[in-house]
Amino acid sequence: MRRRAKQEEPTAAAVDLDFADRDRALKDYKIAVEYKHLWQHAPGGVYVTPDLDDLRIWHGVIFVRRGMYANGMFKFSVELPQNYGDAGAWPRLVFMSTVFNPLVKPSNGELDLRLMMPGWNPAGGDCMLKVITYMKKIFYTKDFALAAPPNPEAQRMFRDNKSGFAERAAACVEESLSRRYESPPGSSLKFTEPRPAHDSVAARILGAQIGVPAAAGGGDAGAEAEGGDAMEA
Structure with a gap:
């Protein structure tokens, strides 16, 4: 009669590893x-x-459709920490090109999320949709009233020298366009330079749209509505 092999008990390390895998x-x-x-x-x-x-x-x-950053094409990356989903586990949003703005750190292009979301709490509604919506607002807001902005120079210029701020914003737009064909490794969000073959396709698309009335609202109207907001903290 063949003896039954003794079943080994899982070790504490194996149990911890299994729990970690499930948690991830x-x-x-x-x-x-x-x-x-x-x-x-x-x-x-x-x-x-x-x-x-x-x-x-x-x-x-x-x-960006309107305002001081109009026609800008600003690329950014988002990094979610390993414990993302837990309270206090903020994501990081960093722009690839210069964004001269009171809410963007001039040293590394990171958007300051803690200023507007001081206690990251997914159970309380903090999520990436909220982050992306907030990111869009910084390009359209018409007022900044921040007690401790990440970029004090930008806030002072926005308040005291609007024309100077507009020039800096326009320079950011130009830089963003000059880098529109750059893509970091791993990104599927790529833009290529126009080619003659694209012209015929564009002509067919535009031709098919001639005579079709534009939909009411949406698009630019939404961007303009956001432009009236103020940033305070």
Whole structure:
């Protein structure tokens, strides 16, 4: 009669590893759900896509339609920490090109999220849709009243020298356009230079739209409405 092999008990290390794997899988699932929510409700003019190799890195771009940053095409990246989903686990949003703005750190291009979201709490509604909406607002706001802005020079100039601020913002727009074909590794958000073959396709698309009335509201109207907001903290 063959003896039954003794079943080994799982070690504490194996149990801890299994728990860690499950915890990470659950966090990854929540990130995927949150991205889908963002994809369905993202504000106009903003596009975001996950990195090809890392779910916790997102690449995005905002097309600014009006205001001092009009015609800008600002690319940015988002990094979600390993414990993202927990209270106090802020994401990081960093612009690829210069954004001269009271809410953007001049040293590294990072958007200051803690100023407007001092206690990151997913249970209280903090999420990436809120971050992206806030990011869009900084390009359209008509007033900044921040007690301790990340870029004090930008706030002073915005308040005391609007024409000078407008020049700095225009320079940011030019830089963003000059770098529009640059893409970080892992990004599927790529822009290529126009080619003659594209002209015929564009002509067909535009030709098909001739005579079709524009939809009421949406798009630019939404951007203008956001432009009246003020940033205070």
